[in-house]
Amino acid sequence: MTEFTLSIFISWALVNILKPIITWVKKGKLTKDTVITSGGMPSGHTALVVSLSSALFLETGFSPLFCIGLVLSVIVIYDALKVRSVVEEQSKILNRLLKEKGEDLELEESVGHTPAEVLVSMVISIIIPVLIYTFLRR
Numbered sequence: 001m002t003e004f005t006l007s008i009f010i011s012w013a014l015v016n017i018l019k020p021i022i023t024w025v026k027k028g029k030l031t032k033d034t035v036i037t038s039g040g041m042p043s044g045h046t047a048l049v050v051s052l053s054s055a056l057f058l059e060t061g062f063s064p065l066f067c068i069g070l071v072l073s074v075i076v077i078y079d080a081l082k083v084r085s086v087v088e089e090q091s092k093i094l095n096r097l098l099k100e101k102g103e104d105l106e107l108e109e110s111v112g113h114t115p116a117e118v119l120v121s122m123v124i125s126i127i128i129p130v131l132i133y134t135f136l137r138r
Contacts, residue, residue, distance in 0.1 A: 007129035011051035
């Protein structure tokens with residue numbers, strides 16, 4: 001496995017291992033939904049695209065490939081912070097309406113990320129590739 005691939009995989013795996021651990025520490029419980037649900041600390045999607053951009057930068061510098069990765073990262077981060085927060089608000093309103101109507105359906109409400117959740121993922125996903133490229137580069 002190359003430094004490039006390893007950087008992306010380890011960053012993504014680390015945040016997805018940390019997510020249920022952080023949830024367990026904060027809430028005192030762990031369910032199967034904790035592992036498979038969207039949202040929460042840290043953001044796996046952010047980790048994936050930021051580690052991709054970081055590895056692209058370390059591999060190619062300020063190249064067109066890095067710029068593509070950077071644009072992709074901005075789109076995914078915007079989605080995690082803004083678009084999915086709107087979906088959360090809509091889900092809360094719809095759940096309230098469904099409950100008032102006596103319906104037995106509940107939509108997932110926690111699908112987005114806070115700025116802190118995204119920031120933690122970004123930091124991890126910059127540090128991991130830098131460490132891997134620093135210590136494994138031939």
